[in-house]
Amino acid sequence: xxxxxxxxxxxxxxxxxxxxxxxxxxxxxxxxxxxxxxxxxxxxxxxxxxxxxxxxxxxxxxxxxxxxxxxxxxxxxxxxxxxxxxx
Numbered sequence: 001x002x003x004x005x006x007x008x009x010x011x012x013x014x015x016x017x018x019x020x021x022x023x024x025x026x027x028x029x030x031x032x033x034x035x036x037x038x039x040x041x042x043x044x045x046x047x048x049x050x051x052x053x054x055x056x057x058x059x060x061x062x063x064x065x066x067x068x069x070x071x072x073x074x075x076x077x078x079x080x081x082x083x084x085x086x087x
Contacts, residue, residue: 028054
C-alpha cells in the first residue's frame with residue numbers, strides 16, 4: 001500500500017465518522033491527497049494538513065456539515081528523576 005492510498009483511506013474514514021456520505025468523502029479525500037502531493041509533503045503533520053483541506057472542501061460541498069479536525073495524541077513530558085539533582 002503506497003502512502004497516497006493510506007492517506008486517502010484514513011481521510012475517508014475520518015470524514016465518514018463525522019457523518020458525511022461515502023461518495024462525498026471519497027471526492028474530498030482525493031482533493032486532500034492532491035493537496036498533500038502538491039503542498040504539504042514536507043510539513044510537520046502532513047496528514048492533518050491534508051485532512052483539514054479535505055474537511056474544508058466537504059464543508060463547501062455538503063450543506064450543514066461542520067468539519068472537526070483530527071486531534072493529535074498528546075504525550076506526557078517525562079520528568080527527570082530526583083537523582084539527577086543530587087550534587
